Structures are given as structure tokens and as C-alpha cells.
Amino acid sequence: MTDTVTKSTGPTPVTARQDRLPGKALLGLFLAGFISILTECLPAGLLPEMSHTLDTSVSLTGQTVTLYALATALGAIPLARATATWPRKHVLQLALAVVAAANALTALSSDYTLTLVLRFVAGLGTGLIWPLLGGYAARLAPEGRQGRAIAIALAGTPIGLALGIPLGTWLSSLGGWQFAFHASAAVSVVTMAWVLVALPNLPGQPVETRFKISQVLAIPGLRPILFALATYMIAHNILYTYITDLLSYAGMAGQTGWVLFAFGATSVLSVLVVGTHIDRHLRKLVVSSTVVFAACVLVLAFFANAPVLVYVAVAAWGFAFGSSPSLFIGAVINTTGEAADVAQSITITVFSASIAVGGFIGGLLLAGLSTASITWASLILLIAAAATVIGGTKHAFPKKA
Template sequence: MSATPETTYGTGSVPAAGTDGQRLPLFALLSLATAVFITSLTETLPAGLLPAMSGSLGVSESATGQTVTIYALGTVLTAIPLSSMTAGWRRKKLLLTSMAGFAVANTVTAVSSIYSVTMVARFVAGVAAGLAWALLAGYARRMVATHLQGRAIAIAMAGIPVALCLGVPAGTFLGQVAGWRTAFWSMTVLTVVLLVWIVAAVPDYPGSKAGERPRMLATLKVPGVTPVLFVTLVFVLAHTILYAYIASFLAGLGMGEQTGLVLLIFGIASIVSIWLVGAQIHRRLRAFSIASALLVAVAALLLATIANDPVLVYVAAALWGLGWGGVPTLLQTAAGDAGGESADAAQAMLVTLWNVAMAGGGVIGGLLLDLSGSGSFPWTVLVLVLPVLGVIVAASKHGFPAQRTTA
């Protein structure tokens, strides 16, 4: 289905034909959520399949773990240049291209027995992810009227916690029962289904005209963009340091066997957070952004000071999930609002910094574990979240304003 050329409606557009401007096009938005799910699960799936994958590829588990790193590297290196190069493409064509990239990459990963070939496939998946992440939030915004944009992004971003709290355990179980290759084949099958879904249900929109394509450096000068990007980099870094090593942290507390339950509580709280943010973001983006940083800070403080009580660990996991779950929606929305006509460029930079922070969190977390032990994780999170909170509070006019403006 193709939409007629868009007309400006605030920072988004008039919804596609078939909607009345007051309803969410759920079928189309759920396809975007599935795209987010595939993107997130493709990145993290090897973590639950390392022993089996390393045996098949003939390398160590640590070397196999670099399949996650190379994925992030593919996104970091290509998100900004490819976003600029494809700015003129019609949006549906670009979305289909990025999803097709996942189908190819996961298929090659499923059949490869050569480590170098697998690494190339994972890099290609990361490139596809860079295209997708720079596109998906803006796509969701353009499907609806301005007052529904936050909810639309929240629905699309719901694929993240679903992938983390359901997809990774399910993929790990499938890999144990039917072999790790089956898990990647299932991702290919799901992606093919999604491609058909997108063709049938997702409206099309034009890209930027040649003279209107935003320049990345100029976008940094747009008021509000830099604070949002700073918050993205530091907040994601703080989260990743703890999340990537949560099993090690819990093992240090004697709760290693309860890692799954802790992550389940975190995941459920994250889904609740996404629902709350989606329902209220149009009026309370600033309040929710401040609340998110505060909740993560309180959770880190609990884990740092009184984590010897298992009940309080569960409470901290719930607070952490409540604080973190809506963050992707909040930051994507804030970047789109601040960027204005350069929203796609702002989103591309946000995606790049997000993946830089994830890679950096893994490296810094590993160093902290070796040098200071797992007990240093929550203190580090707290130290990093405090300036995040300060920047959000300070960016009251641009970046995280009390009243969202439509330009």
C-alpha cells in the first residue's frame, strides 16, 4: 500500500489514508514493532548460544562472543553515512531493504561453518540495523497525527523488551532443543513474513529532496539535539555496564541461579514503563525523562548499598525496569522533536551513539569486573546517571521541554 505524498502536520505528517487522525494504525505499527524485535534479537541471540556456536565454528567462546561486537561495529560505522546516502529514498523501499539485509545475514549465519564468513554476516546485520534504527522511530511518527506520535513510537519500540525478556530465552531454548542454527533459521522465516507484512500494511512516504537533505554537523547546532545525544550516550553506557554483566553481579551476591528471575522482573517492569510512557509522552516527555533517570539512580543506589537482601534486589530490578523501559521511546521522541526538519539526521546520530555506548559499556564493564569486582557496577551506574539527570533538568527549553512544540 502506498500513501499519497505527505502534508506537514507538526513534526510528523497527516496519517496515511484509511485513518482518521484519531486512531493508531495498529497493524502497521505492530509490523514496525516486529522489525524492532528482529533487530534487537538478532543482536543479542548469540549470547545464549555461545557454547554451541563456538563448537561449530571451531573457535573459543570469547571469539564467538565477538559476533555481538562486530554487529555493533557495523551499526556504529555505517548508520550516519548510510542514513545520509539514502535520505532521498522512499521510506518503504528503505525499510524493506534493511529488513532484507537481516534475512540474508541470518541465513548466512545459520549455514556458515566458517568463522570469518559468520563475522561478515554479522557485520552486514549491523549495517542493516543502522539503517533500520535511523528509520523506524521517524516512520512511526509519520503514520499518525502529532498528539499520537509518542504512543506510535512506544508501540514500535515495544519490540525491544519483548526481544530481551522473551525472545532471547526462547531463542536459547530453541537452540538447545533443535540446534543453534535452527534459532537463526527461525529469524529468517520471521523476517520473510515481516517483509510480506510491510508490503501489505505499511504506508509509503517520500524521502528528503536533494536540496533538503540534512547535514550531520549542522544538525548538532540545532538547539536541543546535543543534550539529547549526551543523555543517550551516557545513559545507555550506564545501563549497559550493569545489564551486560548482571549475571556476574548477581553471582557475587550469591544469587547467580536467580538471574533469569531478576531479568524477568526487569522485563515485565520495562513493558509497564513502555505502556505508561506511550500513554502520556505527548504531555509529559520531560517529567518521564526525569523520572526515568531518578528511578535508575535509586535502583543503582539500592544495589550498591543493601543488595545483600534478595527481596531488595528484586525491588531494585523492578525500579530499574520502570526507569529504563521507556527510555528508547523518550529519547527517540526527544531527538525527533529537537531535530525538526533534521530529525532523520538526529535519529542517525542517536543510533550511532547508542551502539557506541553499548560497545563501551561492555568494555568498561569488563575492566571494572577485573579491576574492582562486580560490586563497582551499581556505583558506576549512579555516578553516570547523575550528570544525565542534570542535563535533562537543565535542557528545559530545548531537548527536554515541559511543553512539546510542533514546528
């Protein structure tokens, strides 16, 4: 087995493939991923304004982010199975329509309970989108370039994470938090139009070829990938959710914007760099991502009082993290082959649950111990992730033959 992402991910491959990547189609998938993560992150930069409108506390309003991630985690597997036989573009259009409608209605809501319901519905829409992206991209790509196609399609996730909070804050400054949600709904509608024109409508998976979840989880290598993904993402979200507290602890509260800019810039750079090498060096890239991330956290743990080192560590963290969704999903597709559609829905469940778990654990650590404890907890998780990735040479993250 090689490091390249080359296995089929659906029952019917695209015919008449060309040697070059289908840029317009991949842009549609990129935008779908971007709007999903943007919608998830949007409230984080709007909490004071939203809490005032909803007449509740900032902490309770923050649960609109947690509930969204929870809905995505709960919905990914059952929704993917329910729509497995549907044409892929129909599923993507339906999901984008749900996200657009939920965002538009959220902007009109002044009731906390209704807002939570709408955020849950929007999260279900994302639960339909994310499992589609990697497999859709791989089926559109020429042989031997699936990894790069997956990296492009999933690049919307790190870019959305990097831009979601500052973009929401900026839009809010133009017309209030409601304007930010209306703008998000508008981008969703534009994405639907682009998808309608640019994406071929690939068939779903015939009922007789569908895999059971138990069958997929039994595939050698998948469980180590999911464990490495979970520990990696929980570590990230423990730190990223409470980056403001961490920077305040380091005496850099006034530099939060610049630190997040450094993280975002290197995340985008990571997408560009990793995308050119993922087909040939998947294992090396996954190992590098986990080891570099762990080294960054170690620096943050020991040298939080040195601003220059904090900037360097956060920038390197952004570079390590930026393409991690593409790397882990690429590994899943490599490992599971024809069962990749089901495997991706399981992966998205783990991914989304890790976001919620990371924020929850980080909050407990801050309340019960200290700010410094979040770096040590993240480091322990990353050591476990790195050990799993490095040790998974047979099935999960195989060396080149």
C-alpha cells in the first residue's frame, strides 16, 4: 500500500476524467465547507451583542456554538445513511438550503430557545455537508490526484476557522450581529447557485452496496485514525477555544488579534503547501502535523512569558493544523476504499464531537485548575496522537511499499 489517496470512494466513477483538477467544481465544495464552519464559528465573535438581544448571559449564548457542533456530531451518521442513495448534488443543495434558512431565521430571532433550535437545525445541515466533501472531491479528480482534490475541497474548514470570528466581528460592526447572519445566509445561497452550475450530479450508493457501521469500524486501520483524529482535535479545541485566556495568562491580552492573524495566515499557507504533496507523502505529513503541533504546545507550556516565542509557536501551530482535516480524511479514504462514504460520516461525527468535548474539557480545566493546565492537557493528548500516527505503519498510516 502507498501513501497516495487513490482508492475509489463511490460506486460509479466519473467518466472522461481529464489530467487537470476540476477547479470550478472543487471551488463549489470549498465554499460549502467554508460556509459550514463559518456558520459554526459566527456567534463566537458576536456573543455580547447576541446575549443582549436574547436577554441571556454571554456564557449561555456561547452554547449556540456548542449545540451546533453537537448537532453535526449527532446528525452526520444517520443523515448520511438516510441520503446515501440520493444523487450527491441534491444532498449538498438540500444541506446548503437548510443552513441558509436557519441563518436567515436566526437573524430574525430574539428568543433564546428558538435561537438554540435554529442553531441545532443549522448544525444538522452541516452534518450532511461535511461527509460529502472528501468523497465527492476524490470522485471528481483524475487518478493519482485525489489527495490534492480533497485538500482543496476541505480547505474551507481551516480558512473558515481562521476567518470565522474576525469576519463575524467585522460584519457586526457594519450592521449588528443580525447582519452577520444575513450575510452568511446570502453566501449560502450564492454557494447553492455555484454548486448548481459547476458540480456534476454524481450518483449515490446503491442499497445493495452499502456498508454497515460495524463493518466499517472493523476495517483494519480505521480505529487508530479515528483515535488520532479525536485526540488531535480535542487538544486543538482545548487551546483554541480559550486562546484569549491563554494570551491573558501570557501577558499578551492586547495582542490577541495579531496572534489569531498569525494562526490564520499560516493555516492558509498550510493548505497551499500540503495540497501539493499530499498524494505522495500523506504519512510524512500526518506525522509532521502531530509532532509539530505537540512541539508548539510544549513551547507554550514552558515559554508563555516570551511573546516572540508565543508568536512563533502559534504560527507553527496554525501551519500544522491548517491541513489536518484533509490529512485525516485522506487517510480514512485510503484505508476504507469502497466503504469511504460511511467512514467519512463516522469521521465527521468524531471531528464534531471533538470540538464540543475540547471546549467542555478546557472549561473544566480553567475552572478547576489553572490556565496553564490547558497546555499540559493538550500536550498529553498530542503525545497520544503522535504515538498512534507513528505506530500505524501497517494499515492506518502506512509507509510506502
